[in-house]
Amino acid sequence: MKSDRLLLFVMLSCLTAAAAEVDVARHYRVEPVMAPPGIEAQVGGLAVMPDGRVAACFHHGQVALFDPVKQSWQTFAEGLHQPLGLVAEKDGSLLVMQRAELTRLRDTDADGIADDYATLWAGFGLTGNYHEFAFGPALGPDGKLYVTLNLASNGDSIQEEIRGPWSDIGVPREKFYSDWANVKAKAGRMYSRVAWRGWTMQIDPATGEATPFASGFRSPDGVGFDADGKLIITDNQGDWRGANEVHVVKRDGFHGHPASLVWRRDWDGSDPLTLSREKLDALRTPAAIWLPENLYANSPTQPVVIPKTAAWGPFGGQLLVGEMNAPVLIRLLLEEVDGLWQGACVNLVKSESLKRGLHRLVFVGDTLFIGRTHLAWPGGEGLGTLKPTGDFPFDPLDIHITPKGFQLRFTEPLDASATDPGLWAIERYTFHYHAAYGSPQVDPAKLKPTCITLSTDALTAEVELPELKRDYVYDFDLSKLRSQQKQPVLNPRLAYTVRRVPSKADP
Amino acid sequence: MRLQLLKKSFIVAIIIAACGSAHAADKPMPKGKVMTMRVAMRDGLRFDPPRLKVNPGDEVTIQLENADSTHQMHNFVLVRPETRNEVVKVALEMGEAGPKRQFVPDLPAILAHSDLLAPDKTQRLTFTMPKQPAVYPYVCTFPGHGLVMYGAMYSGVPMPPLHEDPHLPSMLTQGLIPGGGRRPFVQRVFMPDSGPASIAVALPGEQNFCWDAGTCRLRYAWSGGFVDASEHWRGNGSAVARLPAEPWWKASAEVPALRVGAVHAEPPAVSFLGYQLEDGIPEFRYRAGAIEVREKITASSTGRGLSLRYRLTGATTTVWVPMPVAKGIRWLASAGEASHDHLRLTPEQAAEFTLTLSTTDEK
Numbered sequence: 086m087k088s089d090r091l092l093l094f095v096m097l098s099c100l101t102a103a104a105a106e107v108d109v110a111r112h113y114r115v116e117p118v119m120a121p122p123g124i125e126a127q128v129g130g131l132a133v134m135p136d137g138r139v140a141a142c143f144h145h146g147q148v149a150l151f152d153p154v155k156q157s158w159q160t161f162a163e164g165l166h167q168p169l170g171l172v173a174e175k176d177g178s179l180l181v182m183q184r185a186e187l188t189r190l191r192d193t194d195a196d197g198i199a200d201d202y203a204t205l206w207a208g209f210g211l212t213g214n215y216h217e218f219a220f221g222p223a224l225g226p227d228g229k230l231y232v233t234l235n236l237a238s239n240g241d242s243i244q245e246e247i248r249g250p251w252s253d254i255g256v257p258r259e260k261f262y263s264d265w266a267n268v269k270a271k272a273g274r275m276y277s278r279v280a281w282r283g284w285t286m287q288i289d290p291a292t293g294e295a296t297p298f299a300s301g302f303r304s305p306d307g308v309g310f311d312a313d314g315k316l317i318i319t320d321n322q323g324d325w326r327g328a329n330e331v332h333v334v335k336r337d338g339f340h341g342h343p344a345s346l347v348w349r350r351d352w353d354g355s356d357p358l359t360l361s362r363e364k365l366d367a368l369r370t371p372a373a374i375w376l377p378e379n380l381y382a383n384s385p386t387q388p389v390v391i392p393k394t395a396a397w398g399p400f401g402g403q404l405l406v407g408e409m410n411a412p413v414l415i416r417l418l419l420e421e422v423d424g425l426w427q428g429a430c431v432n433l434v435k436s437e438s439l440k441r442g443l444h445r446l447v448f449v450g451d452t453l454f455i456g457r458t459h460l461a462w463p464g465g466e467g468l469g470t471l472k473p474t475g476d477f478p479f480d481p482l483d484i485h486i487t488p489k490g491f492q493l494r495f496t497e498p499l500d501a502s503a504t505d506p507g508l509w510a511i512e513r514y515t516f517h518y519h520a521a522y523g524s525p526q527v528d529p530a531k532l533k534p535t536c537i538t539l540s541t542d543a544l545t546a547e548v549e550l551p552e553l554k555r556d557y558v559y560d561f562d563l564s565k566l567r568s569q570q571k572q573p574v575l576n577p578r579l580a581y582t583v584r585r586v587p588s589k590a591d592p
Numbered sequence: 593m594r595l596q597l598l599k600k601s602f603i604v605a606i607i608i609a610a611c612g613s614a615h616a617a618d619k620p621m622p623k624g625k626v627m628t629m630r631v632a633m634r635d636g637l638r639f640d641p642p643r644l645k646v647n648p649g650d651e652v653t654i655q656l657e658n659a660d661s662t663h664q665m666h667n668f669v670l671v672r673p674e675t676r677n678e679v680v681k682v683a684l685e686m687g688e689a690g691p692k693r694q695f696v697p698d699l700p701a702i703l704a705h706s707d708l709l710a711p712d713k714t715q716r717l718t719f720t721m722p723k724q725p726a727v728y729p730y731v732c733t734f735p736g737h738g739l740v741m742y743g744a745m746y747s748g749v750p751m752p753p754l755h756e757d758p759h760l761p762s763m764l765t766q767g768l769i770p771g772g773g774r775r776p777f778v779q780r781v782f783m784p785d786s787g788p789a790s791i792a793v794a795l796p797g798e799q800n801f802c803w804d805a806g807t808c809r810l811r812y813a814w815s816g817g818f819v820d821a822s823e824h825w826r827g828n829g830s831a832v833a834r835l836p837a838e839p840w841w842k843a844s845a846e847v848p849a850l851r852v853g854a855v856h857a858e859p860p861a862v863s864f865l866g867y868q869l870e871d872g873i874p875e876f877r878y879r880a881g882a883i884e885v886r887e888k889i890t891a892s893s894t895g896r897g898l899s900l901r902y903r904l905t906g907a908t909t910t911v912w913v914p915m916p917v918a919k920g921i922r923w924l925a926s927a928g929e930a931s932h933d934h935l936r937l938t939p940e941q942a943a944e945f946t947l948t949l950s951t952t953d954e955k
Binding site: 123125144145146163164165166167183184185186188189193199200201202203204207211212213214215216240241244245246247248410440441459460461462463464465466 | 736739770772777778781785786806825866867
């Protein structure tokens, strides 16, 4: 009996899921891309070459070029160590971030295959710890390259030989070899004992000269720029990361994870793990957007800008970010209030057809290329594309905070029923900033809007709330709303992270 | 009421359709052999071994161990042929019930399952194989794992070669020797007994070497096959590549790339500049103080041995190149003056010279 009911439940939920997939297919077309023959297609980086081919680098060290017209692959380079990012240059060379260095790959004899593997920058430390990933590069509007260096993890120790100077702040190095159990307990869940771990570095593409740009990162897989040229870095939930985070990064910023502080030029030599939460708070620039674990993301990846073209309609110019554990692409909506960046996340699309491990994204014209990976974590493999069908969904388009609540703009006019506060399910909560992994939702409360006002074109709803608190997430469930065409919202969940509430004097 | 009844008969129909021979499987079957085997859940979302061989009707005991060093939880779910995707999908959609039920849905396709095992936990799982010969998949239904973490239990049907097995994820069937046996081939990977910025090179004639881009020098050489990178690539990345043979020559970690001026002078700081491939063989470039070095290592024409061609620019005084001595090892130099374990070169001689490293037992 019980199993019958469960099966029924399972079948019904399959039907519901199938219906949702049909809705998605109305709005977005997802197609597979043939995998390069003979290459395990775990994608570390994607870029568009000047001739329109798509460059991809893979976990086992290959770089291959995909010709979307001929639908064929050509291997361009091999033998790299865990390449995790690509930038194509005007002359057809490729910049690739490997485990140990940023490399420029050039084809000097014009046979279509790289023969020159020139080290552009290798001025950072390596302990051989498995978690010391190197991400990027992203090319900034200033012409500089930006890369991020992952912290090491206490999931494992370090190699006998390391590269670069060792920081003496913390457990002595010899203990890493002789007394690992003890070190594991004391080193910090994630540690930065060699240079620039946990940092964003700025590299001059002409000279390879590197400048430490910002600190406080943990596992910053996603490095990119938004349409206005702001440096956007995504980071993974973990220690000192109550949720997955999106950071707007400025020079000299400290973005919350203390391990990297030991490499600040002005650092006083104290162990940052011993600093009080208040001291760290005073130093840090908080995440602009929290992506609450499981609800919105588990491991956010690369941010890219949606093209401002007719094909992408209302979403053109917005930021899009991938995700490892769920088949979802997420839009990020940013605004500046009192000098701090904050904003919201909302899905662009969630569909099983995307599969998982959505690691690297690049637009080729209006077509989004998606490269998947998993490494030793959940994810997927292979490449795919996504393109809007031209039938844009009824979705939240944008959100702005107001002194009393939020202003939500939609892609289609709202049904008049949207003024019923009972249709708006809103919850607020915050997260701990602490050394433990992640955070539960702290101080959650359900909120009922005090007043909903629609604009004359019914595209915008002013939502007044009984309260607005700094450093809280306002998590909207819009599934009860309908458009004037009686359509439900395709992506009904939206979470806005409040850092500052605008004062009433501001417009 | 009527609707409920309808639903129930629909469910029964579905179950029968899904199981096919459900009724037959319930009949007592002839007792098979008693089989005991071990299966580990390992880094990189994989079962080790990825394949098992049993016979229909066998009573199988599997000693499970979650040996995943990346702190992932795993289960072991044995399912009927061709139902793996469905089981994974249903497990993924269990919602809040998922963790409570250890992500094992209540489906007739599931023949046996373990608990959800935390890292380092073990469990003995005993079950009887159905009497129908087939390939029965085993899969971890923890969300996100099932897409890649599965294996195949061959029950009374022949097992194809691993690299042709359609019942395994592609990551387990592909060869993990970088370059797939092509020579020459360059692979950057974590290497044993070297720095974390190492480069492995396979040369024609079964000669191989490890060059350290951190310290900018040759670290060791071995003969035979190239490195196996599977543990490094499939695991969390901690594992270094494996050599198929002991190196026939090794330099200790303290040997510098070169010295300038005096044989005991503090070695100049080095920085790696990259490499250029000529017919697939890398010529390394690095800076050692004011000197820029090009170093190309090729296989000796006979036996085990390497030839190191150096081209230096910017040398203004005597250059000392270490030639770490070892038993059974011979160094030869095309120029300069050998002095104990160094080669002494004038700036002119240093512009281009070749060192040959070989074993004295070569034929």
